[in-house]
Amino acid sequence: MISPRTLRNLRKELRSSALAKIGIVLVLAMILVAAFAPFIALHNPTNQDLDENTLPPMGFSRTTEETTSEMVNGSLQLTNETVYVNATASHPLGTNSLGQDVYSRAVYGARTSMMVGVLGTVLAAILGVSVGLVAGFYRGRIDDALMRFADVSLAFPSLVLAIALIGLWGRAAVDVPDPFVVFGLVDPVRSALGLPTGMPDSFVLPGTVIVVVGLVNWVWFARIARGEALSIREEEYVKAARALGASDARIIGRHVLPNATTPILVLATIQVAAIILLESSLSFLGFSGTTLSWGFDISQGRGYLSTAWWIATIPGIAIVLAVIGVNLVGDWLRDALDPGIEGEGGV
Amino acid sequence: MSDEILKVRDLTTRFFTEEGQVNAVEHVDFDVRDGEVFGIVGESGSGKSVTALSLIDLVETPGRIVEGEVWYRDADLAEEHRDSHPDAVDGDYVDVRQLPEATRRWLRGPAFATIFQDPMSSLNPSITVGEQIAEAVEVQRRARANPRRTRSRTQGYGLGRLLVDSVLPSQGYVSDESQERAVELLERVGIPDPEQRADEYPHEFSGGMLQRAMVAQALAGEPDVLIADEPTTALDVTIQAQILNLLTELQEEEDMSVVLITHNLGVIARMCQRVGVMYAGEVVERGSLEDVFENPVHPYTEGLLGSIPDVEDPAPRLSPIEGNVPSLLDAEMGDECYFADRCPKAMESCLTDIEEHEAPAATDDTDHLVRCILADREYDESEALGSAAKQEVISDD
Amino acid sequence: MSYGRFLLKRGLQGIVVVWGVVTIVFMLRFITPGNAVDAVAPLDASPELRERIAEELGLDQPLYVQYLDYLWELLNGDMGYSYISGIEASSMVFSKLPATVELAVASSIIAIGLSIPLGVISATRRHEPADYAATTFSLVGISTPNFWLGIMLILLLSVQFGIFPTSGRAFGFVQAFRITANQGLGAGADAFYQWLRFITLPAVTLGTYFTALITRLTRSGMLEELGQSYVRATRAKGLPESLVRYKHALRNTLIPVITVLGLQLGTLIGGAVITESVFSWPGLGTTLINAINARDWPILQATLVVIGTGFVIVNLVVDAIYAYLDPQVVAE
Numbered sequence A: 001m002i003s004p005r006t007l008r009n010l011r012k013e014l015r016s017s018a019l020a021k022i023g024i025v026l027v028l029a030m031i032l033v034a035a036f037a038p039f040i041a042l043h044n045p046t047n048q049d050l051d052e053n054t055l056p057p058m059g060f061s062r063t064t065e066e067t068t069s070e071m072v073n074g075s076l077q078l079t080n081e082t083v084y085v086n087a088t089a090s091h092p093l094g095t096n097s098l099g100q101d102v103y104s105r106a107v108y109g110a111r112t113s114m115m116v117g118v119l120g121t122v123l124a125a126i127l128g129v130s131v132g133l134v135a136g137f138y139r140g141r142i143d144d145a146l147m148r149f150a151d152v153s154l155a156f157p158s159l160v161l162a163i164a165l166i167g168l169w170g171r172a173a174v175d176v177p178d179p180f181v182v183f184g185l186v187d188p189v190r191s192a193l194g195l196p197t198g199m200p201d202s203f204v205l206p207g208t209v210i211v212v213v214g215l216v217n218w219v220w221f222a223r224i225a226r227g228e229a230l231s232i233r234e235e236e237y238v239k240a241a242r243a244l245g246a247s248d249a250r251i252i253g254r255h256v257l258p259n260a261t262t263p264i265l266v267l268a269t270i271q272v273a274a275i276i277l278l279e280s281s282l283s284f285l286g287f288s289g290t291t292l293s294w295g296f297d298i299s300q301g302r303g304y305l306s307t308a309w310w311i312a313t314i315p316g317i318a319i320v321l322a323v324i325g326v327n328l329v330g331d332w333l334r335d336a337l338d339p340g341i342e343g344e345g346g347v
Numbered sequence B: 001m002s003d004e005i006l007k008v009r010d011l012t013t014r015f016f017t018e019e020g021q022v023n024a025v026e027h028v029d030f031d032v033r034d035g036e037v038f039g040i041v042g043e044s045g046s047g048k049s050v051t052a053l054s055l056i057d058l059v060e061t062p063g064r065i066v067e068g069e070v071w072y073r074d075a076d077l078a079e080e081h082r083d084s085h086p087d088a089v090d091g092d093y094v095d096v097r098q099l100p101e102a103t104r105r106w107l108r109g110p111a112f113a114t115i116f117q118d119p120m121s122s123l124n125p126s127i128t129v130g131e132q133i134a135e136a137v138e139v140q141r142r143a144r145a146n147p148r149r150t151r152s153r154t155q156g157y158g159l160g161r162l163l164v165d166s167v168l169p170s171q172g173y174v175s176d177e178s179q180e181r182a183v184e185l186l187e188r189v190g191i192p193d194p195e196q197r198a199d200e201y202p203h204e205f206s207g208g209m210l211q212r213a214m215v216a217q218a219l220a221g222e223p224d225v226l227i228a229d230e231p232t233t234a235l236d237v238t239i240q241a242q243i244l245n246l247l248t249e250l251q252e253e254e255d256m257s258v259v260l261i262t263h264n265l266g267v268i269a270r271m272c273q274r275v276g277v278m279y280a281g282e283v284v285e286r287g288s289l290e291d292v293f294e295n296p297v298h299p300y301t302e303g304l305l306g307s308i309p310d311v312e313d314p315a316p317r318l319s320p321i322e323g324n325v326p327s328l329l330d331a332e333m334g335d336e337c338y339f340a341d342r343c344p345k346a347m348e349s350c351l352t353d354i355e356e357h358e359a360p361a362a363t364d365d366t367d368h369l370v371r372c373i374l375a376d377r378e379y380d381e382s383e384a385l386g387s388a389a390k391q392e393v394i395s396d397d
Numbered sequence C: 001m002s003y004g005r006f007l008l009k010r011g012l013q014g015i016v017v018v019w020g021v022v023t024i025v026f027m028l029r030f031i032t033p034g035n036a037v038d039a040v041a042p043l044d045a046s047p048e049l050r051e052r053i054a055e056e057l058g059l060d061q062p063l064y065v066q067y068l069d070y071l072w073e074l075l076n077g078d079m080g081y082s083y084i085s086g087i088e089a090s091s092m093v094f095s096k097l098p099a100t101v102e103l104a105v106a107s108s109i110i111a112i113g114l115s116i117p118l119g120v121i122s123a124t125r126r127h128e129p130a131d132y133a134a135t136t137f138s139l140v141g142i143s144t145p146n147f148w149l150g151i152m153l154i155l156l157l158s159v160q161f162g163i164f165p166t167s168g169r170a171f172g173f174v175q176a177f178r179i180t181a182n183q184g185l186g187a188g189a190d191a192f193y194q195w196l197r198f199i200t201l202p203a204v205t206l207g208t209y210f211t212a213l214i215t216r217l218t219r220s221g222m223l224e225e226l227g228q229s230y231v232r233a234t235r236a237k238g239l240p241e242s243l244v245r246y247k248h249a250l251r252n253t254l255i256p257v258i259t260v261l262g263l264q265l266g267t268l269i270g271g272a273v274i275t276e277s278v279f280s281w282p283g284l285g286t287t288l289i290n291a292i293n294a295r296d297w298p299i300l301q302a303t304l305v306v307i308g309t310g311f312v313i314v315n316l317v318v319d320a321i322y323a324y325l326d327p328q329v330v331a332e
Helices: A005-017 A017-035 A102-140 A140-155 A158-169 A184-193 A207-232 A236-243 A248-284 A296-303 A310-337 B048-053 B075-081 B101-107 B129-145 B157-165 B176-188 B194-198 B207-219 B239-256 B265-271 B288-293 B299-305 B387-396 C002-029 C038-040 C047-057 C063-077 C091-122 C129-143 C146-160 C173-226 C229-236 C239-278 C286-293 C298-324 C325-332
Strands: A061-072 A077-084 A172-176 A202-205 B004-017 B020-033 B036-040 B064-071 B093-095 B112-115 B225-229 B255-260 B274-279 B284-287 B358-362 B369-371
Touching: A005 A017, A005 B075, A017 A102, A061 A158, A061 B207, A061 B225, A077 B255, A102 A140, A102 A202, A102 A207, A102 A296, A102 C286, A140 A207, A140 B112, A140 C002, A158 A207, A158 A248, A158 C002, A158 C229, A158 C239, A184 C173, A202 B112, A207 A248, A236 A248, A236 B036, A248 A296, A248 C146, A248 C239, A296 A310, A296 C146, A310 B288, A310 C129, A310 C146, B004 B284, B020 B048, B020 B064, B020 B255, B020 B274, B020 B284, B036 B048, B036 B265, B048 B064, B048 B255, B064 C038, B112 B207, B112 C229, B129 B176, B129 B207, B157 B239, B157 C173, B176 B194, B176 B207, B176 B358, B225 B239, B239 B265, B239 C047, B265 B288, B274 B288, B274 B299, B284 B288, B284 B299, B284 C063, B358 C286, C002 C063, C002 C298, C002 C325, C038 C047, C038 C063, C091 C129, C091 C298, C129 C173, C146 C173, C146 C239, C173 C239, C229 C239, C239 C298, C298 C325
Parallel strands: B036 B255, B036 B274, B112 B225, B225 B255
Antiparallel strands: A061 A077, A172 A202, B004 B020, B004 B064, B064 B093, B274 B284, B284 B369, B358 B369
16 A cells, blocks of 8 residues: 555655656646536537638638639639638637537547546456456466466457457447536536537547457556565465465455555556557547547548648647656656556557 | 885765765775785775775766876886876876776776676676676787777777677677687686586576686786675675685786775685775775784774784674764765764864874884874873763764 | 477467467457347348358357367368458458558567667766657657557648658559569669658658657666666676677667567557558558458458467567577576
8 A cells, every 4th residue: 555655755756857747737737627628618519610610720820712703794704712711719729620629629538538548447457456366366277367368368459459349349338417517517607707608418438448448458457466466475474364364355455455556556557548549549440439539530630631730630739748648647656666567558 | 116006095986966975985095015915894885895996997977086096007008108198107107097088998807807796796697607708808808909999989899890790699799719718717716617607697607606707707807906895795604715715816826916895804804914994985094904903093993803803813703883884975974083973982082173183003014004083192091072972062063 | 498498388378379369259259249140141131041141151050160160260271251342351361461561560670770779879878968859759759649640740741741642552562572573673663662652651650659668668778787787897897888788788678678579569560550540551450440340250350360360479589589688588
């Protein structure tokens, strides 16, 4: 568990490392944005406004060829004219081809990334840690079988397996009510701030994606937990506890698990980063249950690279910042706690 | 011609850490004579190992040799640098510290060879023992074949050559000749089946055998000075004796000088002709073994030796001195004698200024030097401070 | 244990893993909701037609018979025929394999070629500008989704400056080689130029994450090795710094780096799938996505089996290199 010494190390490392501070700021910012999305977004991210489609971000303008027809001396004259489309203050980061606000979609995208990243990691950790602890603690056949199974699952890249499973199982999603909207907290605040009201009252949680990213990433946790269990079961105090008649469950719960907390925590942080990347890849490829996702927006922007670079660029910057933040926090934890784990587990 | 191979003057090495400046080695002076074993003894943390690393210029960051001279006797080298580095040459001696870095590096091997405390961690685990010894032979062979290139930055072995060697292992750095010499060296240090052992990896060796291999590696450069930093500390008692015998034997046969660094008084008594006692980064007493062991002047030396100043007794008891080695953090070091708060003979003047206190001991031998107020006067019990008084004065600083 | 026996043992373990891979691929169909016949049969198929389809696919047999049939056919190199195009699955997958392998190899070469020098420079010039540049690059590199990086490269280098084509693949390396042999050096040089133009952006896209990852690993590993006492001892015996750093420290740094690379191989293949999708690179990734969207079972199974087996084989090679570099591995 978290001892005073651990806390001291964390503080010391945080003081001396500017990168750790940046990481914490980025992660906190992302959590706040995700949590308070209805207050922070400028528009309903799903509202389409075709009159305001493909608006550039502030400071940029877009040119488009407009053809006007005119009757000149009895014949139809077509003239091509270059028209400048300018940014508007109500869409500071521009709009996409459907006229949806790029900024507001990026804000709501943080929710999807955070939810999938955290819930997927929790699921992977629960699965992996249970399997790993049992395998490491009992060793023998169970261990062999579980570890061979882990080897086999490692042979499938997470992304490949995730695509296959989601493709076959479907893209189920759960509508989670947005508490801020449901309790009527959002509209008054937004009206007071002069922002358009009518934010979405529910939030689409891509259920299959969460289950699948958990299923394809459990192995990393299993390996760590098994290693810890293997070493801790040989400790004298564990042998003593066993000699005193403590049950296996009690030994695992009281001795093995607490000792494995640090490496699991560090791994979990790294995994959140990996799963955010994995989720964005899945939604980019269209294997997701929601359209409010950074990866999905990037795939939408792909077709407009020559005319509207911002549609694909801005959500990508959001992903990079989020993942850098989580990775920096992971580095901070690893440097401060030094659990000696390798293997970062990417997409 | 003088008979000192090495004259160390005013050597000062400090570490500049986040916690502050650490004065690991402070104004250390000593000489090493031809064919002798010079011992450096002290508790751990007294700066003996840093002294060894300073001699061979291998202090790593955040440490730095701040000042000092290391005069090494080499007539050829002196001649060579007389015009280019006049300050670095004095008669037959060169001040190693003032030579160009490439030359300093080149001196490792033929001038100074080093044996470290833990043989297991001092050898690369993934290269055969034979090859590692052969590397030490090879570097000298190449130096003789092409002295100029050897003193260039890459010592005639740049990245390009290394890449070629990696792709074509048969063209590796080490020549067959050196490989054969490595086997000879292994045999020389008493390793059975040297041919076969040369192809084994460090993890296949026992601790004692590994330390023998380290000795073989040190012999590869035919050094003038062998620096042995706690060579037996990591070994079993029976093995320790074997390694010490080996060192004695080799030292006589090869006519080397040895700087032996240890915390073990028994080893010092058995091996050394002269000895320096280190405490808190300073040499507090030095002289011939008889002078220091039979007529110790510094209370620390006396404390170390306990009640048995008998050189003939191979196992003097180490009667522990009360208290701990003082912090070497510059900020926490005052003007007082660093040993004062542990010293049973401390007096008022010990707590004010120690700079003037190094002096020849009041014995017959002028070579017996002591850094203590008692060097030139007799101890008078009435002047001693009680421990309470000591605490008070020190905490007033 | 000798090196040969070590390899043999690892080889046998590899075969067990491949068997596991094959079995999981077989099981996929049974953990998938919906009747397998539905996937093939037309929506308005009569019960008779559905029965015939089931019979033809062997779906009316008991599970173990289906499994054994499947294994037996796999051993004979028969992975069925595409439900959509009727093309033999094995020939389809193997015709797509070279494009993916080419992409993976090209990006690995970029990654290894850049990252190890970067990591070494970073470690040996710690706290200098070069180190800050390398650590910043590697942090951003491991945090950037490669599909977005690919799109940004297209945006900048293809759309804005027109240096590289936006997508596709002119022909394979082997084909370019053949053109050289058949049509002379002039045509060959042009063929290789085209090959290079098309593969550059995908290879850079796929390679960036690995370049960043290996740079990080090399830097931290090298820093650790340079702090070991054997490095000091090696310097003390007078070896030139280039030997100390590269022959001694770097070699030992690469040993754990290689292990992690073996574990990260899946990331490379997963990355290839998405990179192929960004650049319309006609490899296994595109095949896999198309097969899933079309529920083309034989193609899907064949692709997964080839990917899984490929992973196992490359891991064997990695293990062999690892054991060659670190003699202690074989001893244990």
